[in-house]
Amino acid sequence: MPTTYDIAIIGAGAVGTAIARELSRYQLDIALLEAKADVGMGTTKANTAIWHTGFDAKPGTLEARLLRRSYALLEDYVEQAGIPTERLGGLLVAWTKEQYHTLPSLLERAHTNGVTDVRIISAEEVYALEPNLNRGAWGGLFVPGESLICPFTLPIAYATEALLNGATLKLNFPVQNVRQENGLHVLTGPGGQTVRARYLVNAAGLYSDEIDHMLGHHDFTVTPRRGELIVYDKFARRLINHVILPVPTPVTKGVLISPTVYGNVLLGPTAEDLDDKTNTATSAIGLQSLLEKGRAILPDLLNEEVTATYAGLRAATEHKDYQIRLHAAQRYVCVGGIRSTGVSASLGIAEYVAGLLAKAGLPLRPKGEFKTHRMPNIGEARPRPHQQDDRIAQNPDYGRVVCHCEKVTAGEILDAIHSPIPARTLDALRRRTRAMQGRCQGFNCQAAIVDILARETGQNPEVLLALDRGHMPKPLTLTATDHHAEEGQS
Amino acid sequence: MTTRKTDVLIVGAGPAGLSSAIALKRRGVARVTVVDREPEAGGMPRLCHHTGFGVWDFHRLYTGPTYARRYTQLAKALGVEIRTETTIVGWENAHTLAYTSPEGTGALHADAILLATGVRERPRAARLVPGYRPRGIFTTGSLQRFVDEHHLPVGQRAVIVGAEGVSLSTFLTLQKAGVHVAAFLTDLPHHQMYFPYAPGKWWFVDLLHRTPIRTNVRISRILGLKRVEGVEITHTGTGQREIIPCDTVVFTGDWIPEHEVARKGNLVMDTGTRGPQVDAAFRTSEAGVFAAGNLLRGAETAATSAQEGRFAAQSIAAYLQGQPWPERRIPVVLEPPLLWALPNSLAPSDAHQPGKMDFRVGQFVENATVEVRQGRRVLHTQRFRRLLPNETMHLSGGWVAKINASGGAITLRLSD
Structure with a gap:
């Protein structure tokens, strides 16, 4: 590992990992620093899992432009990397006369944003597409490009490709201080460990304003906007065929009902500004309001069982657009205020940020070869291991179902634990395999999985179960050649 | 994917599934196959490491794991085929279930299917x-x-x-x-x-x-x-x-039946129990498909589930010998605070099977009278000194003989 990196990226969410992957095309030493124990742990993991076209973005904004560019790039990428997606299309439904009259302006906005296949449809067409919707729709806007995506697999895929192409990932490495020394950024992490880099990208999501302050800028403040969501049982999936969108307001895209790539149905999110950047708790009021909205849109939904509830925080700022700024003299790019569209815009943002860095003098000399990586499929649209006789014949563990609700096999769990970015926590395993995400929420399989994870990683179950209160996670440095090296041992 | 044939396929190797398999074998059914997704047969009692099991079935006091082992051994000794680590993933048709297992995927075709997939806590x-x-x-x-x-x-x-x-x-x-x-x-x-x-x-x-x-x-x-x-x-x-x-x-x-296989087969479900709708002979809405045990409602004891498995075996044997499937059923409708009843539908032929009807309430009620009606006709009333929530109450079943086979729904309510 180099002692000085060409570039350090703070934050391994969808945006940070995409930037690391983009830069790993070039002859650069890259350090990707993440405060949490895994990639994709912030806003990336707790959202609506929609792959947006950007049809309703504010025209002329950077967000609109990068969403549009990213959409085209993602179309190829998801196929190549095996990211679970479903191209269902979105149906924006007008429930009042006033909403109905805003449809033409939304159509015009979509056209301005370059999303030209959008069309206004009648109430009859709405019910032909979605017969289970509540009565009373005035009409709708059909957006064929709105799609589902797996927000868990995406950042892991980006980070894995970055690693395979030479980048270094440091987990459990919260950056506590940034100072300048001999023309280098010196980033201090836990226990006084430092990372030195010539260039710096701030993709710290909810904490991007705090990192920005460390570099002497006060361009924006992140206000965490909490979104609570309810995940319904797979038996609700048959109730809808598209992403059911509301007419957006200036504050939020509103409460939607959407299938997921795992075969569930999502209801949410709420939108509530908070001041605590760790408050991912659900609330009685939030869940109650979602039930009321859900009942008004799709009454049968409430007859199905709830599988999970969760809350995520979007990195909202006082500005209407992304806060991506190049400070060329400092060799620093701030990528803040990505709010709720980071997954969809990730590849567009990465390409744009690489361009900014080149402007600031970062030499982008392509490598001879760029290694790609295909992710294990955890979506319902493609065959899963337990359905594939050839894979079970090769390894019977692919026919040994451990998580019954999600039909996750022992083979997939072992693969995730031993993947290039290994699952070392129950959460990491959950997002890589779907294990414990189903209708029993791990109550059948969690003990067995704790057993496997403890055995395979040599960790104490008390640590995995957060019973060991004195335990502080140690920084973990991962590269493609030696992906188990713990700091101090390597 | 290969399809194998068996006479009776039972999904779930808990007390209901295993006791039914044993009873079917004793009645001379040649091929009985029980599949379970867990690595070991025995069902939930396997996890209950305390005593209190077996008094009704074996006239002995066992711990849960011992009780589970007894049933498993008995079934194997009688020639029941038990396939563990076998997960049912869907229905090929009304009599064929597809599975996955460490040996690969496959399908099992049976003349009769018994679903005994149990229950979970919410x-x-x-x-x-x-x-x-x-x-x-x-x-x-x-x-x-x-x-x-x-x-x-x-x-x-x-x-x-x-x-x-x-x-x-x-x-x-x-x-x-x-x-x-x-x-x-x-x-x-x-x-x-x-x-x-x-x-x-x-x-x-x-x-x-x-x-x-x-x-x-x-x-x-x-x-x-x-x-x-x-x-x-x-x-x-x-x-x-x-x-x-x-x-x-x-x-x-706060029980919810493990009804994934039942719902994937599009069986008619009961809104009270959230399990498949069954009549007094444990017949579901699909010809040749039966259901028993805690899949039918919130958890009862292992002994109750095992007893249901044996009763279901009687009905399955009769069906295999040519007893016709009921053409229509009379739904059982409840008024609050009654939560659910079982059976939750009645076939005209059930009149010959006087049993009991189980029900549960959602609150404590003192000096209650439960009334059973079909339309305006009162079929039965029964007094209870106290109705207790989270406890199954029993209605005697002689009134079933009085139902009008071509009439409308049966209503259960508390009368004033």
């Missing part, structure tokens, strides 16, 4: 309890797996959500794991722990007496970001809130 999320999602949240089943199956650490201080029969089982498991129980919570005015568990074990009764049972409260929030740090409870009458510090929460009761 987890925290399904109960919409707000708060964080820390470690330290269990159901009785997951707690038993932690303590008895995998010998994993649990915590130091627990709150048990629920105060019914299964909550006692949780209490025992926590005692064994060395976890102090801070309180039982119930939103009802009294606890519902009627089963005189382990009589004579005064140390246990004494412990229970020293554990607070908080009535008329519900759990309104879970505190703690990484590990549970406490629960907030809200008094259902006054709305007053209180925080009980703990590092473990166990959600008990």
Whole structure:
């Protein structure tokens, strides 16, 4: 590992990992620093899992432009990397006369944003597409490009490709201080460990304003906007065929009902500004309001069982657009205020940020070869291991179902634990395999999985179960050649 | 994918499935296949490492695992084919189920199918309890797996959500794991722990007496970001809130049938039990498909499920010998506070099978009269000194002979 990196990226969410992957095309030493124990742990993991076209973005904004560019790039990428997606299309439904009259302006906005296949449809067409919707729709806007995506697999895929192409990932490495020394950024992490880099990208999501302050800028403040969501049982999936969108307001895209790539149905999110950047708790009021909205849109939904509830925080700022700024003299790019569209815009943002860095003098000399990586499929649209006789014949563990609700096999769990970015926590395993995400929420399989994870990683179950209160996670440095090296041992 | 044929396919190797397989073998059915997704047959009793099993079936007192083993051994000795680690993934047609297993995928075709897939407790999320999602949240089943199956650490201080029969089982498991129980919570005015568990074990009764049972409260929030740090409870009458510090929460009761296979087969489901609709002969809406055990409703004892399995075997044997499937059924409709009844539909032929009808209520009712009607005709009334929630009540079934086979729905209600 180099002692000085060409570039350090703070934050391994969808945006940070995409930037690391983009830069790993070039002859650069890259350090990707993440405060949490895994990639994709912030806003990336707790959202609506929609792959947006950007049809309703504010025209002329950077967000609109990068969403549009990213959409085209993602179309190829998801196929190549095996990211679970479903191209269902979105149906924006007008429930009042006033909403109905805003449809033409939304159509015009979509056209301005370059999303030209959008069309206004009648109430009859709405019910032909979605017969289970509540009565009373005035009409709708059909957006064929709105799609589902797996927000868990995406950042892991980006980070894995970055690693395979030479980048270094440091987990459990919260950056506590940034100072300048001999023309280098010196980033201090836990226990006084430092990372030195010539260039710096701030993709710290909810904490991007705090990192920005460390570099002497006060361009924006992140206000965490909490979104609570309810995940319904797979038996609700048959109730809808598209992403059911509301007419957006200036504050939020509103409460939607959407299938997921795992075969569930999502209801949410709420939108509530908070001041605590760790408050991912659900609330009685939030869940109650979602039930009321859900009942008004799709009454049968409430007859199905709830599988999970969760809350995520979007990195909202006082500005209407992304806060991506190049400070060329400092060799620093701030990528803040990505709010709720980071997954969809990730590849567009990465390409744009690489361009900014080149402007600031970062030499982008392509490598001879760029290694790609295909992710294990955890979506319902493609065959899963337990359905594939050839894979079970090769390894019977692919026919040994451990998580019954999600039909996750022992083979997939072992693969995730031993993947290039290994699952070392129950959460990491959950997002890589779907294990414990189903209708029993791990109550059948969690003990067995704790057993496997403890055995395979040599960790104490008390640590995995957060019973060991004195335990502080140690920084973990991962590269493609030696992906188990713990700091101090390597 | 290969399809194999068997005479009767049973899904679920718990007490209902295994006892039915044994009864079918004893009735001379040649090929009986039981599949189970777990690595071992035996079902939920495998996880209940306390005594109290077997009195009705074996006239002996066993622990859960021993009881499960007895049934498994008996079934194997009679020539029942038991396939473990075999997960049913869907229906090829009304008599063929597709599965996956470490040996590969395949399908099993049978003349008759019995679904005995059991039940689970509603987890925290399904109960919409707000708060964080820390470690330290269990159901009785997951707690038993932690303590008895995998010998994993649990915590130091627990709150048990629920105060019914299964909550006692949780209490025992926590005692064994060395976890102090801070309180039982119930939103009802009294606890519902009627089963005189382990009589004579005064140390246990004494412990229970020293554990607070908080009535008329519900759990309104879970505190703690990484590990549970406490629960907030809200008094259902006054709305007053209180925080009980703990590092473990166990959600008990609130059963939901494991109905995935039944629903994938598009069987008619009952809105009260959330299990498949069955008549008095355990026949579902699909010809040749039967259901028994806790899949039919919230959990009863292993003995009850096993008995249902044996009754279902009678019906299955009759069907294999050519007894026609009922052409129509009369639905059983309930009025609150009645929650569910079983059977929840009646076939005209059920008139010849006088049995009993089980039901449950959602609240305590003193001096109640349950009335059974078909249209305006009162078929039966029965007085109960007390109706208890989370406890199954029984209606005698002689009235079934009086139903009008071409008439409308049967209604169960409390009369004034």
